[in-house]
Amino acid sequence: MKGNYHLHLLLALATVLMMSGCASKEPLLSTERYNSSSIKVPFVAPRSDLCGATSIEMVSSYWQSITPYTPRLSQEELDARTLIPAKGGTLQVELMATARANGLLAYTLTPTLDALLQELEKQHPVIVLVNRSYSWYPLWHYAPVTGYNKKDQTILMHFSDRPNEAINIATFKRLWERSGNWGIVLIPPGYLPASASSKAFLRSAYDLEKTGMRDQAIIAYKSALQRWPKDIDILFALANAYYHSNKFTAAEKYYRKLLSIEPLHPLALNNLSDLLCHTGRHNEALKTIKKADSNNIEIQSIINATQKKILSGCTLQASPKK
Amino acid sequence: MNISKLILSFILSITLLTQASWAQIASTEALFKQTETLSSKDKIIQFTARQDVAKILAQMDVEPTMIKDRVAAMTDEEASKFANEIDTLPAGGDAVGALIGAVVFVFIVLLITDVLGLTKVFDFTRTVR
Structure with a gap:
């Protein structure tokens, strides 16, 4: 009762502050800040020890139902890629790896209720790892969160064999904090998680590139640029990805865009010089590499090597493909 | 030196050589690491991490035909985490x-x-x- 009284007082105070037109200094409770949401995620019945695979399947078919995205893996492949029989389940790293193999970007959620509710409000389902029991007898389980009911204070999730099971938010918090509030947003590369930071999103996109999905990564970098148009790191990653795909015109465009924001970026100067060298613009390459300079010994040694290559007429180690 | 070691060193040398040929291009990896290129030593560690993951998956009754794909789908960081923390990671x-x-x-x-x-x-x- 006493707790309730304080809660009401706090809410009343916050309301007054907001009505008087000034920003509230007291942070609002996250459960009050976000609106109710209900996401139409198709339900898939559980298969023994395969909640990892079914969670990916449910979220994938959700995106398939509302975007041009098409899953790459069959149900059998999802099962065969996620299950570790001796563990009786799926590891987090393989859940993410399999989601990527299915053509989705896997973004690790900031471990807070705020971030979760923010995604739900934007109609992005989140797969969470919960411990249904205690640490002394852990029962780990993956489930897609499909909504939030502000009035009832419940979290909706496709829990085991129950579609859109409403779980009291206090109970949900306990189950979820036992996994360190671990959750992932699986999303087609052309879309952005609502709660994403540029650095963390870039990492997720680069993970796609590193696992052989460079075209998907390029789509992700480009959508990231729509939200963070002047982000140096994203521009660098996009330019490199184009370069590795032998799309030299596009790569050059983004190196130059980066350099228009940060003219002395040593890595971009180096890579642009290399590109100019490969595309037969020897003099310009030399002029560009001369601007590059770094205190970092390793970066400087790369710059020196590029300079040497340009001076030798761009013939040294001509464009080998990995 | 047995056959498997021979094969291992052969694959490893190919991996290192092909990596070296891109040496002049500063990789996107530089954004996430203190150093901008991976040293050869790092590459060997990551390569053996992948070998370890394959072994662990086999020991844990994973369908043998799937092991290659599963290892390939992981990033280096994921493979290292898998290999080093398999006993404590929740499933x-x-x-x-x-x-x-x-x-x-x-x-x-x-x-x-x-x-x-x-x-x-x-x-x-x-x-x-």
């Missing part, structure tokens, strides 16, 4: 199978905590709150 699964082996005491304790809303082991329980 999400179903509660049912694990519960069959549980003793009655555990069953009752968890039933009560379920009703209190502290856990959610059983699908048939409703919390009192």
Whole structure:
């Protein structure tokens, strides 16, 4: 009762502050800040020890139902890629790896209720790892969160064999904090998680590139640029990805865009010089590499090597493909 | 030197050589690491991490035909985490199978905590709150 009284007082105070037109200094409770949401995620019945695979399947078919995205893996492949029989389940790293193999970007959620509710409000389902029991007898389980009911204070999730099971938010918090509030947003590369930071999103996109999905990564970098148009790191990653795909015109465009924001970026100067060298613009390459300079010994040694290559007429180690 | 070691060193040398040929291009990896290129030593460690993952998956009864794809789908960081922390990483699964082996005491304790809303082991329980 006493707790309730304080809660009401706090809410009343916050309301007054907001009505008087000034920003509230007291942070609002996250459960009050976000609106109710209900996401139409198709339900898939559980298969023994395969909640990892079914969670990916449910979220994938959700995106398939509302975007041009098409899953790459069959149900059998999802099962065969996620299950570790001796563990009786799926590891987090393989859940993410399999989601990527299915053509989705896997973004690790900031471990807070705020971030979760923010995604739900934007109609992005989140797969969470919960411990249904205690640490002394852990029962780990993956489930897609499909909504939030502000009035009832419940979290909706496709829990085991129950579609859109409403779980009291206090109970949900306990189950979820036992996994360190671990959750992932699986999303087609052309879309952005609502709660994403540029650095963390870039990492997720680069993970796609590193696992052989460079075209998907390029789509992700480009959508990231729509939200963070002047982000140096994203521009660098996009330019490199184009370069590795032998799309030299596009790569050059983004190196130059980066350099228009940060003219002395040593890595971009180096890579642009290399590109100019490969595309037969020897003099310009030399002029560009001369601007590059770094205190970092390793970066400087790369710059020196590029300079040497340009001076030798761009013939040294001509464009080998990995 | 046995055959497998020979093959290993052969694959490794190819990996290192092909990597070296891109040496002049500063990689996107530079954004996430203190140093901008991976040293050869790092590459060897990551390569053996992948070997370890393949071995662990085989030991844990994973379908042999899937192992190659599963290892390939992981990033270097994921492979290292897998290889180093396999004993402690949680594996999400179903509660049912694990519960069959549980003793009655555990069953009752968890039933009560379920009703209190502290856990959610059983699908048939409703919390009192």
